[in-house]
Amino acid sequence: MNEQKLQKLLRLKKLETPGQDYFDGFLAEFHRYQQAQMLRQAAKWEPWRAWFREFLCREPYRTVASCGAVAVVTALLVIGLGNFSRHSAKQSGFARTPAMPKVRLVSDSGTTEQPPAPRYSTGQTPLSYDKTIAF
Amino acid sequence: MTRLSRFRVILFAGLWLVFTVAGHAADGDKTAVMDSLSGEVQQIFNQTAAAVVKIRAFNLEQTLAGTGFFIDDHGTLLTAYDVVLEATRATIEYRGQQIAARIIGRDLRSGVALLKADLERTPFIPAGNSDHLQIAGGLVGVGYAYNLPVSPSFGIITGFDVRYLNSFFATTHVRCNVTVSPGQIGGPLLNSRGEVVAMMVFSVDGGRECYGLPIKAANRIAADLREYGAARHGWVGVGVVEAEPDQPYAHAVYVSQLYDRTPAVDCGLAKGDQVIAIGDRKIRNPQDILDAAFFAKVGSAVPVRVIRNERELTFNLKIIERPALKLPVTLPLPYQAPAPAAREPVRVNLPQ
Numbered sequence: 001m002n003e004q005k006l007q008k009l010l011r012l013k014k015l016e017t018p019g020q021d022y023f024d025g026f027l028a029e030f031h032r033y034q035q036a037q038m039l040r041q042a043a044k045w046e047p048w049r050a051w052f053r054e055f056l057c058r059e060p061y062r063t064v065a066s067c068g069a070v071a072v073v074t075a076l077l078v079i080g081l082g083n084f085s086r087h088s089a090k091q092s093g094f095a096r097t098p099a100m101p102k103v104r105l106v107s108d109s110g111t112t113e114q115p116p117a118p119r120y121s122t123g124q125t126p127l128s129y130d131k132t133i134a135f
Numbered sequence: 136m137t138r139l140s141r142f143r144v145i146l147f148a149g150l151w152l153v154f155t156v157a158g159h160a161a162d163g164d165k166t167a168v169m170d171s172l173s174g175e176v177q178q179i180f181n182q183t184a185a186a187v188v189k190i191r192a193f194n195l196e197q198t199l200a201g202t203g204f205f206i207d208d209h210g211t212l213l214t215a216y217d218v219v220l221e222a223t224r225a226t227i228e229y230r231g232q233q234i235a236a237r238i239i240g241r242d243l244r245s246g247v248a249l250l251k252a253d254l255e256r257t258p259f260i261p262a263g264n265s266d267h268l269q270i271a272g273g274l275v276g277v278g279y280a281y282n283l284p285v286s287p288s289f290g291i292i293t294g295f296d297v298r299y300l301n302s303f304f305a306t307t308h309v310r311c312n313v314t315v316s317p318g319q320i321g322g323p324l325l326n327s328r329g330e331v332v333a334m335m336v337f338s339v340d341g342g343r344e345c346y347g348l349p350i351k352a353a354n355r356i357a358a359d360l361r362e363y364g365a366a367r368h369g370w371v372g373v374g375v376v377e378a379e380p381d382q383p384y385a386h387a388v389y390v391s392q393l394y395d396r397t398p399a400v401d402c403g404l405a406k407g408d409q410v411i412a413i414g415d416r417k418i419r420n421p422q423d424i425l426d427a428a429f430f431a432k433v434g435s436a437v438p439v440r441v442i443r444n445e446r447e448l449t450f451n452l453k454i455i456e457r458p459a460l461k462l463p464v465t466l467p468l469p470y471q472a473p474a475p476a477a478r479e480p481v482r483v484n485l486p487q
Contacts (some may be wrong), residue, residue, distance in 0.1 A: 107199055121200065122342065123346075135431075
């Protein structure tokens with residue numbers, strides 16, 4: 001197929017349009033599909049919703065309010081403690097320790113343990129701070 | 136063939152034989168030297184390796200690892216300060232077991248730390264005479280690199296220094312080209328008889344060379360650590376400088392500073408005095424001063440001879456304890472060596 005033939009075919013297809021009944025059918029089909037989807041989503045949460053509705057009817061208003069308050073306070077405590085522990089680790093310097101590769105070693109007793117990787121001495125600590133000779 | 140020709144042929148054949156045999160003998164000598172050296176290092180290593188242990192020291196933030204060695208059969212160990220730093224507890228790996236070791240004491244100024252494990256009949260390395268060390272003498276280093284088994288390294292003594300760049304050691308150190316890998320610091324440097332003559336305390340040039348503290352100096356500090364729990368360095372309160380090489384009396388050592396409330400001020404030493412002897416030791420250069428001061432015992436009295444206005448004077452100085460070395464809160468690791476300092480100019484009135 002050369003370029004001329006392709007252009008001719010495109011021109012021909014441009015004139016070919018579907019009838020009005022095709023568009024009406026397409027719109028109806030689309031609406032039907034959308035409704036089905038919404039119903040499927042609603043059905044998924046329906047047991048929970050029913051249980052909650054029943055729970056509200058069964059329990060007195062005070063109990064429900066108390067449970068909600070306890071849940072909120074617990075959530076706030078958990079978040080607050082998490083932030084505090086992260087902050088204190090930074091302050092104490094432990095957070096600055098670089099992550100060491102985990103090496104599994106077998107101790108003399110035969111149990112496995114994960115000791116931190118040591119700093120092998122290279123003898124780089126300055127031996128003297130004396131800049132002058134004094135005795 | 137005439138008689139002369141026959142003589143020449145025999146002569147050439149004889150010479151060829153002699154050169155061939157001599158050549159083979161020379162090759163054999165080279166091999167023999169290598170074998171002999173290798174055999175000697177092996178022997179020293181086999182003889183001492185059992186007394187060299189891996190040390191782990193623990194502080195709040197990290198675990199430190201290095202080498203140490205037994206100096207007696209009661210479990211006393213010598214190691215480098217850099218191995219324990221300010222750790223609170225330590226263990227040694229001895230015969231495949233981790234054993235707790237007590238840190239008896241440590242001294243930053245000399246780089247020595249002393250440990251004690253509750254063990255009896257431990258193998259130990261006898262101390263050699265470090266005063267007999269000479270340049271180009273062979274040394275065998277033994278230590279634990281990283282988490283590898285104990286291994287030897289061989290080198291020669293390349294010098295004796297009191298100064299590294301612009302800082303002074305507490306006493307003369309042995310510089311040698313024994314290679315030191317991380318973890319081997321604190322190991323012994325051994326002579327050809329398998330005696331410890333120095334301890335690896337400081338590596339330079341990325342571990343290609345190291346400084347060893349002579350065992351005599353290490354034992355002097357160990358004695359203090361045993362007795363007092365800390366090293367007691369002597370002090371009389373005198374700062375000295377060396378004369379410039381282009382001045383008369385080059386290398387002579389002069390008093391340049393007197394510290395307040397010290398025995399030096401009390402006894403009448405003055406700036407510009409030329410120090411010629413401390414005790415029995417003659418002072419020819421600053422190295423002698425540092426060695427004399429290092430081995431001076433706190434509480435003893437030492438005669439110091441000086442020249443002032445062409446007259447020789449003797450002062451009896453009482454040795455007091457050197458003021459504590461003030462450490463920075465955090466040691467700079469890795470240590471950035473400062474640039475070499477220019478020699479300090481000498482401002483003294485030389486005798487006319």
